[in-house]
Amino acid sequence: MLQLTASHIDSLAPNAAAAKNGRDLVKKNKFVKLNVSEEGNLLFGECLGSGKSNYVCSVDFVTPENPVARCSCPSRQFPCKHALGLMYAYADGLTFEQATVPEDIASKREKAEKREENKSKRESGELPPAKPKKVNKAALKKKIAQQLEALDELEKLVLSLVRGGLGTVDARTVKTLNEHAKRLGSSYLTGAENELRRLALLLGQEDRETGYTYASEQLTLLNAFIKKGRSYLRSKEEDPELKPDTESTIEEWLGHAWQLAELKEAGRVSENVQLLQLAFYCYQDEARKEFVDTGFWLELGSDRVHRTVQYRPFKAVKYMKEEDSFFSVAQIGELYRYPGGLNARVRFEGMLPREVTDADREAAIGAASASIADAVKAVKNQLKDPLADRAPVALLKASRIARTEDGTYALIDPSGATLELGDVYRLPQRTTPLLPLVAPELLEDCCVLAMFEHRMDTGRLVAQPLTLIRGNEITRLLY
Template identity: 60%
Template sequence: MVEITETWIDSQAPNRSAIKNGQGLVKKGRFLQLHHSEDHAVLFGTCAGSGSSNYQPSADFAVPEKPVMRCTCPSRQFPCKHVLGLLYAYADGASFTPAEVPEDLAAKREKAEKREERKLKEAGSGAAPKPKKVNKSALKKKIIAQLEGLDVLEKLIHSLIRKGLGTIDKKDIKVIQDHVKQMGNFYLSGAQIELRRLSLLLTEVEDLEMAYTYTAEQYAVMNALIKKGRSYLTAKLEDPDMTLDHESTIEEWLGHAWQLTELQAFGLVSEQVEMVQLCFFSYADQARMEYVDTGYWIQRDSGEIQRTIQYRPFKAAKMMREDDSFFEAANVPLLYRYPGDMNRRVRYEEMTSRPVTDQDMEWIRRFAAGSYAEAVKQVKNQLKNPLSGANPVMLLQVSRITRNAEGQYAITDGSGQSIGLKDVFIEPTVPLLRYLPEEKLSGASMLVMFEHDMMTGRLHAQPLSVITDNDIIRLLY
């Protein structure tokens, strides 16, 4: 069985409310029975319900990395608060007595075991699963529609540029919003999102100078999408195999949702990976109409800073598990890597965890970049491509941190080169530095998010976490 810690249980919960409610059941003594199977692979019990009937939550660890959680309650959250409460009770050291697994639960386990056996037989030799067969005729029609959509988008952007930012009015905004709907008909969900982002810039940013500056940047992003998208789709039409581009992010920009089988078929998978999360935050992206849960992780064997991303559509957010901060080291049997450059997106289906040790802190800090000149060069190379991430994240060594008379912070490397700190994304973190003791900042490492300030033309960095000899101090979580 995996080590059932409070951190691990939190990572399984659908949202913070479920965590609170699950812990509340334990504190209120709502569990009438707590049992484990003879082999300790199954935890089960009885929890007093809000009505006349009680509920039977269970957690089956027959496959330790992929536990099956069940409950007889009508909740549509998964796992529900009763299962979470059962696990929190176990983690808290509550007394679980050995008992025979209930007959109905045993029947479900048997069916699940048979399904797993079938999967193993289908896997056969252990070769990577083949991606779904593509209907080339339908794909060709889709590509032709996408090319038509890019032509429509180009005409719109060019007309807006010719008109000039200062003369854009409500009528133009309405035209943009109408084109947002059209992009969906052309299978261009990426263009749809960026057009909606343009509309929001022109309607919701009160500072006109800032709105116009970032609108010009948005024009550059959309122009790059049009040019690179058209070139790529035209070449794809001429390719008899119509192969996906697994090296750049153009597929995602055009709206392709990568399947794990596709990533595995292209070799974008690593086995037995250890990672530690350095930072986590969640925000509402109005252009995507989704909540975005983002974790930044460092990989032990390579030192790469990678991202886990979960998108939760506004309409379905209540029914989806919300990601959260993870404070332990993760052992991942299969890590899937999406195409990209810095901070590429990764995903995993299973993992086990263990506490972060001093040895982990040692290797994490060893991967921090010591030369800011080299770090800035890498960041600028990333920012040259409008379709790359606009906010690269890096782990930097900090020789010292200074604060000038105006209260502005800067970090300095061993050679004396400095990078100014500024809040560039989500919540402000720079003001939190004043509350950290001097010994926590001197000689530490810092996870920072970069941004090219379009107003000043300067490169700034926002601190996300401070990594000391024995601690990860998260400024966002």
């Protein structure tokens, strides 16, 4: 029998408005037909619409971890409010009459089964594999030449900024940086485009002291990319058949969008993984001109903390599913890992939720590092690579979180070592001011998910608490 909960349906909704509209359809009794297949894996029905004809909608759970929603309405959101309403009606216990699977859905199921069957046969060798895409060497060389030329121009710009000094930067300089960023995008250097635009934002902000501090780091970042990017592109120019680098982030800097098939071929996929989300936040990235939904997930049975990232361009935001906090355990058939460091980005195409158990919370506590020194060492090793993520996240054990003499907070590990807690620049929300509001017992013998940052102005490493875990309680400060 199909098991559906309101929280699972919420996670499938493209945004909060669609979820609310779906619930309202149920409350207003807009569904004139509610059907379920004999196998119990297909919901379908009809809903009153604004026109003469009812909207025909369905949600197919033949693949439970990746349900398929269909509707005759003109909405460009998937699932639409009618499909969501159908699921909410089922979760609320409304009566669904058993009926035969409609012919059009049965036909689509057959086609999908055939595709999966052919895919399995190719993977097992029963069918010849799909022909690999041929590399257009002439086009590739032209693209690489354009990228190398753009790197030369970027290097001249960076050197001129360094020679002139950041104190000479004015509105005209900021405008020049933004114009140059557009040219980088046209030259297939989208990663550099975003970071140059980020530099322009830093130099244009009113708080010049903070802006200049991080602008210096941004210049170092761009300089490192120029050197690494040039070396990598020249190697590729000499060998057009050279496979993408699957260990570093250089490909993304050079504008490569990883396909799941590429990650699988590179062995960057894990099967039957269970993830527990420990933190989530969304922010507006003006440099990328996108909303960014970010989640940090613990892979149960290991100590790895992964990162999910969804980019929603400002121009297309209303057509894209907005991610949200997830409070269940995600059971995933195939987890794809992007190249990266401590918190490599991951993707999955479908999942089945289940309730969090005490065993899951115990696993999370067991995955935490008992030594601040070990965690700091891993963080510093990542920060040595200028192209790596500048704000890694780690899970640490704490004997207590205490207020210091100067009024700040510190994490004290079981050996007595201390780690300064504070709000990091790269995180859009503050969380340390919330610590006085947390029940005191939750700050004793707990685990802390923290985001690290190296402060250029003080030369110190600081950590911002995101989540507290103690016993059977998971307290999110950021969600």
